[in-house]
Structures are given as C-alpha cells and as structure tokens.
Amino acid sequence: MDIIHVQHPLSSIYTAEAEPCVLALGFFDGVHLGHQELINLAKWIAIQQDLKLAVMTFFPHPKQIIGNDQTPHTYITPLEQKAKIMQDLGVETLIVVNFDSAFAHLSPSGFIEDYLCGFKCKHAVAGFDFRYGHKGEGNMETLKIEGKRFFKVTEMNKFEIDHEKVSFTMLRNLIADGRFADIPSCLGTYFESQGTLNFKDNQHVLVTLSEAFLTPPPGVYLIEIQNEGNVHEGIGYQTMDRSFQESWHLHFNDSLPLEGKKIHIKWKSGSIKKSKRMTFMRAKSIAKVQAF
Template identity: 85%
Template sequence: MDLDIIHVQHPLSSIYTAEAEPCVLALGFFDGVHLGHQELINLAKRIAKQQDLKLAVMTFFPHPKQIIGNDQTPQTYITPLEQKAKLMQDLGVDTLIVVNFDSAFANLSPSDFIEDYLCGFKCKHAVAGFDFRYGHKGEGNMETLKIEGKRFFEVTEMKKFEIDHEKVSSTKLRVLIAKGRFADIPSYLGSYFESQGTIDSEDNQHVIVTLSEAFLTPPPGVYLIEINTEGNVHEGIAHQIMDGSVQGSWHLHFNDSLHLKGKKIHIKWKSECIKKSKQMKDRRAKTIVKVQAF
C-alpha cells in the first residue's frame, strides 16, 4: 500500500480534517529516522494493529530551529522529506502528515495544537518520545499532552532509547557525520548514511560530484563508498576536490565503468577517513556524477 502524504499549514483547512480517518499518531521531527525513531514508529504500529486503526506520523518542515532559533541560516538535514517519506513507507506507515512550521504555527498554544491538529486528524492514540515538545515556545510536553489530551485520546510515552548507555539521537548522528565517522553510523541509524546523485557524463579519469549545501555533507577527507546500480554493487573511493574551483565538489573513483549517464544513483558513505595512497592513484574514475544529498 502506498504512503499517503499530506502537506498542511496553519490554519489547518477543514478539507484535510474532513477526510481524516481514526488513527494512532506518532509525533516528532524524525530527522534520520534512526533506530530510536524506528522503535517509536514500530510501537505506534503495534498499537494501531491492536486497536484496528490507521498508522499516521506527524512531522514538521522546516526544522523548528530555523524559525524560532537565533540562527537563521538554512537548516541541514540527515534525511530530507523525500527520503524520510520513503523510510516511513518502508516502516508500514499509512499516512505522513507534514506540517509547515512557520511563525504562525510556532505561536500556536499547546491546547490549540491538540484540538486543531491531533483532534483534527482524528488521533485516538498519540505516541511520542519522552522529550517531545509542542506549542508556543515548546510549552507543551508529554505530561501536558497526557493531561490535556485525555479527553480525546490515549497517550503512550516512549522512554529514552539508548545503545551502550548512550541516547540515540539525530544530534549524535550529526556529530558522527561532521567528523566523517561513517563506519559508526549504522549502529545508530540502522544503515549507512546516503546521498543521491545523477550521472551526467563519463570520463576516463575521474568522477566529479557536487553535494548540495542544503543537506548534511561529509567533511573533507577520503572515504570508502558504495553505490547500487540496477542490482549491481560498486565500491569506490571518494575524496573532496580542494583546488577551490567549486565548493562541495568531490571525486569518486571506481574500478568498473558504470554506463549510467543521466540516471540517479544512491551513494552510501561507509568508512572512516582514510589516507590518500597508491590505491588512490591506481583507481581510475570512469564516471562524472553530479550529486544532490537527500
């Protein structure tokens, strides 16, 4: 079954609420859809099955910090909406509700958020993490959600999700990506960090990659990568171009010709930084790729 994606903004139109079906609603930003997020959504999924309800997820875009934080620079993401939606579908979510987080929505009181959005989408059981906040200045928390929401729906709070006594969080993943520690990421994300690319042309010497500044990108370094093209896995090496010509440009080096001009590829960043060596010189790049992270 395909995922139903609903984009809404404040004030919420009755067009959306009129078509809403009773649901279990998982709440959060879910950047990365890491193992903690997956545990929360699977918890909501089990409740939905027990209560014979639809499974919905409510998320927000852009990140609240971009609207209410002191730093007004564009927010970067581990998983932009397109990839986030794909992961939600893979987890068995029926409906993804994407709320446009603007200043009007940010000023919504906690009680109005509950009545307008949770009740509006016919939430019968809300599921969120212990640190979930909502409403103006984040005044709403899990305790207020339980108190104010009890007239309308049940509430389940997921406790802190830890691995080796460390909280699994999007912040942790951001730190790992910023340090180029890609080998550690599957322990928290459940998979490798990925970028998406479109192959522009072929070249006998190297692969040129341009990563979008809108999303998280690796720090300068040399990395082991992997791409999957039509069921064929190709391992390669990536390193950043440091000649100052184009910021964010990378070289990808493969042993095989890909012959995939114009097609999109997914790049998995697999290793820690490695030193440039004779291996780098021996690898001949076969494809020029322009990549946009997702």
C-alpha cells in the same frame, strides 16, 4: 502511503477526510533505530486497535524558524528520503506540517485541538522528550493531561546503545567527524546522500552533493553505490575548483553504465584528512588499507 502537506491555520479540507488513527509525533531526522522503534510501537497499537497508522512530522527544522540562524538547514534524511523510509516502515499517512512563524506561536492546547483532534488521533505516541506548542511549553505530561479527553497517550522511554542516547545530534556529530563505520549501529544502515552527476569517464565520476544533505568533512572515504541492481564499491574525495565550488571525485574498480543525473552514495569508511599535495594514487592506497 498518502502524504499530506498542511499549513497553519489547518484547513477543514484535510480534517474532513481524516480517518481515526494512531499518530506518531516527532521530527524524525535520520529515522534512526530509536525513531524506528517508536513507529513500530505505534504500528503495533494501530493493529491492535484496528486503526490507521499515521506519522506527523514538521518541515523545515524548527530551529530555522525559532532561532536567529536563517541559513538553510541540512538534514540526515531530507523530507523526500524520510518519506521513503516511513513508507518502508508501513506508515499509511504522513502528515507534514509546515513549521512557520504562525505555527510556532500556536498554543499547546491549540496544537492538540487543531492538529491531533483535527486528524482524528485516537492514540498518540511520542518520545519522552517530545515538546510542542509556543516556545515548546507542551511536553509529554501536558499531552497526557490535556489530551485524555480525546485520545490515549503512549510515551516511549529513552532509546540507548551502550548507555548513550541515540539521537539525531549523535548522528550529526558522527557525520561531522567522518565516523561512518559507527553509524549503522545507530541508524540501521550507512549514511546516504544524493549527488548530481557532473562528469563520467570510465571508472571516474564527478558529482556535486545535494545541499539538503549533511556533507562529509574533507577526507578520503570508502563508498558504495547501487546501479541497475548491482553494488559498486569505490573511494571518494573532495576537491574545490577556482570558483570555490565543492565537488566530489568518485573512483570505482569497474566502469559504471550510469543512467540519469542523480546517484545515491553510501558512505562506509572513516575520514582521512587529505593534504593539498595528496595524489589520487596515495588516496587510493590509503583507502585500500582501510578496506582491510
């Protein structure tokens, strides 16, 4: 998969090399089941029309630029992980647009002419609530009207499970509540984050979670990691040192020959609020009860 990082104004270097494509549009944080259905729809159209399958996404999150909150945004799937999932879905070209103030002020018609036409979009695919251009003035209706001179447009309807829209907001709320057992029904897999290994001693691993990922709330969790092709289950809980640096303790039933400094953690259980006096043995016994 080719990954193209672009910044406004768009350079002709990129557009000169662009090939006619079906272009899926969206932010795609989480790449949940609704996102996957949209990308698979775009893939089907691309196959039918013998075109390249491309996805256009944006980074950082628009709210970080448009809103007043300058705090770095956290993600369900940071860009690197998002790209890996896109590749697994069969995306051939991933276009990452740097969402800065200049791009935020681009008119809806400018977005169509500069970016969609610039990348030789022949068929655009987006969700019913996709918005674009300055202050989000462009929507799916304007995309169909203004874009019909250049490309076709397919709008995907709301994706629901049990009459509730599947969205990154839903997923962020589930993560914030520690409801990890409910996430696979919306995400297609467990929520995963990345940690930096600080200390390892037999079955005990101490890690600092990447700040790019959403962080689970304090609690005791059933977790899973993969190492050298093997799956290891254990429990994890959060601590804070004297400098108020958050770390996570991970305990496993077997000793792990971990290599390198990075590990990927799948969070499988719900959250159990942990009192300051809760010992590890108490946490472990609770986690075992959850496993049944």
